[in-house]
Amino acid sequence: MEFFRYTRTFNFMGKSKMAMFLSVVVVLASYAILATKGLNYGVDFAGGTVVQVKYTSTAPIKVMRQALKENKLFTNASISEFGSPDEVVIRMKVSSGSVTRDIGDITREALKGTGEFTIRRVDIVGPTVGAELKEKGIMSLLLAVFGILIYVAFRFEWRFAVASIVALIHDVSIALGMVALFAIDVNLDVLAGLLTILGYSLNDTIIVFDRIREGVTKGRNVALKDTINESVTRTLARTTLTSLTTFFVVFTLFMFGGEIIHPFAFTLLVGVVVGTYSSVFVASPILLWFGFDVKNYHVKLANKVKREAEKQKMRDQFDGGIV
Amino acid sequence: MKLNYRIVIFALAIIFGITFSLPSLTQSEDGKKITLGLDLQGGLHMLLGVKTEEATKSRIKSITASIKHFSDRNDILIDGLSFDENEISFEVLDEDELSRFDEFFKDIEGIEVIKNMTAISLSLTSEEIIKTEKEAISQAIETIRNRLDQFGLSEPVVARQGEEQILVELAGIKTQKEEQRARELISRAAKLELMAVDEDRNARVYNMSDSDAAEYGDIILSDAKNSEIKYLVREIPILDGGMLTDASMGFDQNNRPLINFKLNAEGAEVFGDFTGRSIGKRLAVVLDGKVYSAPNINERIGGGSGQISGNYTVMEAKDLAIALRSGALLAPIYMMEKRSVGPSLGADSIQASFVALIGGFVLVIIFMMVYYRLAGVIANIALIANLFILLAVMSLFGATLTLPGMAGIVLTVGMAVDANVIISERIRELIYEGKSMHKAIEDGYANAMRAILDANITTLIASVVLYAYGTGAIKGFAITMSIGILASMLTAILGTHGVYQMLESRITKSKNNKLWFGIKG
Numbered sequence: 104m105e106f107f108r109y110t111r112t113f114n115f116m117g118k119s120k121m122a123m124f125l126s127v128v129v130v131l132a133s134y135a136i137l138a139t140k141g142l143n144y145g146v147d148f149a150g151g152t153v154v155q156v157k158y159t160s161t162a163p164i165k166v167m168r169q170a171l172k173e174n175k176l177f178t179n180a181s182i183s184e185f186g187s188p189d190e191v192v193i194r195m196k197v198s199s200g201s202v203t204r205d206i207g208d209i210t211r212e213a214l215k216g217t218g219e220f221t222i223r224r225v226d227i228v229g230p231t232v233g234a235e236l237k238e239k240g241i242m243s244l245l246l247a248v249f250g251i252l253i254y255v256a257f258r259f260e261w262r263f264a265v266a267s268i269v270a271l272i273h274d275v276s277i278a279l280g281m282v283a284l285f286a287i288d289v290n291l292d293v294l295a296g297l298l299t300i301l302g303y304s305l306n307d308t309i310i311v312f313d314r315i316r317e318g319v320t321k322g323r324n325v326a327l328k329d330t331i332n333e334s335v336t337r338t339l340a341r342t343t344l345t346s347l348t349t350f351f352v353v354f355t356l357f358m359f360g361g362e363i364i365h366p367f368a369f370t371l372l373v374g375v376v377v378g379t380y381s382s383v384f385v386a387s388p389i390l391l392w393f394g395f396d397v398k399n400y401h402v403k404l405a406n407k408v409k410r411e412a413e414k415q416k417m418r419d420q421f422d423g424g425i426v
Numbered sequence: 427m428k429l430n431y432r433i434v435i436f437a438l439a440i441i442f443g444i445t446f447s448l449p450s451l452t453q454s455e456d457g458k459k460i461t462l463g464l465d466l467q468g469g470l471h472m473l474l475g476v477k478t479e480e481a482t483k484s485r486i487k488s489i490t491a492s493i494k495h496f497s498d499r500n501d502i503l504i505d506g507l508s509f510d511e512n513e514i515s516f517e518v519l520d521e522d523e524l525s526r527f528d529e530f531f532k533d534i535e536g537i538e539v540i541k542n543m544t545a546i547s548l549s550l551t552s553e554e555i556i557k558t559e560k561e562a563i564s565q566a567i568e569t570i571r572n573r574l575d576q577f578g579l580s581e582p583v584v585a586r587q588g589e590e591q592i593l594v595e596l597a598g599i600k601t602q603k604e605e606q607r608a609r610e611l612i613s614r615a616a617k618l619e620l621m622a623v624d625e626d627r628n629a630r631v632y633n634m635s636d637s638d639a640a641e642y643g644d645i646i647l648s649d650a651k652n653s654e655i656k657y658l659v660r661e662i663p664i665l666d667g668g669m670l671t672d673a674s675m676g677f678d679q680n681n682r683p684l685i686n687f688k689l690n691a692e693g694a695e696v697f698g699d700f701t702g703r704s705i706g707k708r709l710a711v712v713l714d715g716k717v718y719s720a721p722n723i724n725e726r727i728g729g730g731s732g733q734i735s736g737n738y739t740v741m742e743a744k745d746l747a748i749a750l751r752s753g754a755l756l757a758p759i760y761m762m763e764k765r766s767v768g769p770s771l772g773a774d775s776i777q778a779s780f781v782a783l784i785g786g787f788v789l790v791i792i793f794m795m796v797y798y799r800l801a802g803v804i805a806n807i808a809l810i811a812n813l814f815i816l817l818a819v820m821s822l823f824g825a826t827l828t829l830p831g832m833a834g835i836v837l838t839v840g841m842a843v844d845a846n847v848i849i850s851e852r853i854r855e856l857i858y859e860g861k862s863m864h865k866a867i868e869d870g871y872a873n874a875m876r877a878i879l880d881a882n883i884t885t886l887i888a889s890v891v892l893y894a895y896g897t898g899a900i901k902g903f904a905i906t907m908s909i910g911i912l913a914s915m916l917t918a919i920l921g922t923h924g925v926y927q928m929l930e931s932r933i934t935k936s937k938n939n940k941l942w943f944g945i946k947g
Binding site for chain 2: 104105108109155157200201202203205207208211221222223224226227228229231232236239240243246247250251254255258291292294295298299301302303305306309310313314317337338340341344345347348349350351352353354355358359360361363364367368371
């Protein structure tokens with residue numbers, strides 16, 4: 104079976120302006136959502152308490168609300184269904200410092216008489232830990248981007264690095280926008296999802312870039328634009344295929360992985376789609392716009408080869424005893 | 427068909443993978459296995475903070491107690507012995523006896539003594555305060571570890587996190603009751619104090635406020651069983667739990683559980699001296715600020731042992747004895763983070779992620795087979811080998827599998843075939859260009875190699891960062907991703923290459939590109 108057989112080059116770069124326009128609109132829309140709706144920080148970053156309760160039959164949410172009302176601690180607590188009608192999650196902005204009697208215990212006492220239930224999960228994150236996790240989270244994103252930037256600059260050229268980082272920012276921005284739009288709880292797992300998107304999207308971008316590098320080094324006197332078009336076309340089958348297989352697994356994770364893994368799977372789902380798009384329509388055009396200088400690159404490559412050859416010659420002479 | 431080094435390594439890797447992943451897969455008794463994270467098997471994860479400033483306070487209190495004992499024992503008359511959070515002060519009545527304290531102070535580490543005529547004030551040096559606070563944390567870790575070791579759970583984790591946080595992880599907690607018990611045991615101060623009842627004023631205790639009591643150098647404590655009953659006791663304790671050497675559960679005449687404790691030689695001496703001097707008075711046995719009993723002293727009590735009786739159940743008495751035996755917490759602890767997962771939720775999570783894993787796996791396998799035919803089958807073999815190796819490496823390192831870790835495995839399945847997709851596409855291209863089968867395979871691998879390496883290394887960078895900055899369960903994701911990527915380099919690049927080299931003559935002979943690579947021509 105074949106999706107794409109390389110017979111002719113598609114003019115991707117000819118469509119790049121339109122694609123760029125689309126990207127800019129979507130990214131700006133994402134920022135607008137982030138600015139107006141904002142991210143829905145979960146307990147990991149905001150601090151607070153999550154209590155997951157499972158009833159033996161449908162959870163009596165109204166009765167529960169009534170029961171919780173009695174204690175001032177639970178003002179602003181939200182109760183929502185979690186995966187099935189039997190199961191609910193109570194989210195609170197408060198946390199507690201006592202080891203022996205924490206909010207989970209107080210919730211258990213407050214819910215007494217609302218039915219037969221078990222408390223299946225209690226997450227309490229104090230404000231200091233929340234702030235710490237947030238700081239660490241932001242640091243990890245920056246550090247990952249920085250590490251990748253250096254590696255790509257080292258392996259390719261700085262323009263490649265910048266182009267791939269722009270693509271990454273594009274992907275992460277849109278993913279965050281979607282997370283905000285669907286009011287997904289932002290916890291550590293969403294952060295892990297974002298970092299995975301970084302890795303994944305970059306993976307795609309690098310495969311395309313590798314082809315471009317290869318096309319350029321082959322030394323044909325072709326305009327960069329055509330080289331890019333050809334490279335993108337030639338890698339199109341791979342890009343589609345890998346995206347599909349990854350999409351399959353992420354989709355099954357999203358559908359069947361359980362409620363807890365949902366935010367993570369959602370983030371990845373968005374990331375896989377956007378990451379695939381960006382490697383073709385964001386990273387490559389930027390490379391073109393930055394005016395990656397093919398001739399200059401050739402000179403550099405030629406110099407490198409010359410230096411290597413000279414070194415080799417010296418080494419041979421040395422080994423042969425002629426200095 | 428001929429053997430080559432690649433296929434040999436691949437075969438060895440598969441054997442390695444199957445051998446070492448079997449103990450985990452079959453859940454056999456012996457062999458190294460993957461441990462399930464708390465989110466999958468259920469358990470309690472806590473991050474505790476230490477109120478270190480309390481440690482300095484209690485150090486000052488205990489120095490005060492020893493000054494009191496020293497002066498009583500040596501018949502030195504002092505007046506106005508008092509302490510607050512930072513300072514101890516008192517006055518020596520006889521100027522000539524001032525020097526007798528010098529020797530005594532020399533034995534106490536880290537104090538600063540200021541003398542003003544006969545008035546003496548003592549405070550801790552700032553180094554000593556830092557040291558005390560540091561010790562409070564290490565001591566808390568040590569104490570909690572000791573207590574949990576005796577609690578009967580398998581492999582409790584108690585570790586320092588950062589400078590002053592304590593990580594406690596208890597796997598396999600089955601019930602809420604058990605969790606509650608563990609939390610009480612961990613956080614119990616278990617501070618035992620023996621205090622003198624102020625017999626001169628105790629009768630008036632119900633009419634006194636805390637500040638009235640403080641004026642006499644006393645404090646009001648309530649009874650452990652009945653908080654209505656109050657005692658007026660001297661603020662400076664005779665002894666504290668630091669001199670305790672052993673505590674165990676016993677029974678009284680009525681077969682009710684109680685706790686027997688023993689003091690060390692120094693404690694026994696102090697205790698003996700005090701009881702000898704205070705016949706007819708009462709001694710309050712105070713635990714964590716509550717009076718458990720206040721027996722009359724009938725005679726001098728040597729030997730340094732005593733009892734604490736309360737309305738205990740056997741379980742409570744046992745836990746209390748554990749807490750006393752492993753020492754008091756120098757400073758109280760508080761909860762900074764808690765994550766508790768019930769075993770049933772963990773089981774649900776395992777099931778759900780397993781379904782996702784199998785579902786994604788089957789989809790990918792079928793897709794690869796349909797799209798690439800035999801090349802897809804070869805890629806699938808590499809994928810399965812990859813999973814076994816991933817499990818084997820995790821087993822060998824005793825790595826922890828968490829829910830995000832499961833997600834990482836699922837994701838590895840999707841991404842590990844990527845290398846084979848890239849290679850297969852390259853080979854197809856070269857076949858179309860009319861290259862010989864040998865050249866198509868060799869060049870296909872050579873061309874694909876750079877891209878695969880670069881792509882994998884960047885993903886690895888992201889994983890490593892995730893590992894370094896992630897906490898708990900997220901670390902598990904980084905681990906499975908990283909191992910999965912590394913294993914895929916072995917299986918998908920080296921392994922499948924070996925398979926192609928072995929089958930090359932066959933592929934060439936068959937001339938059936940449709941069967942081998944899923945393309946016409």
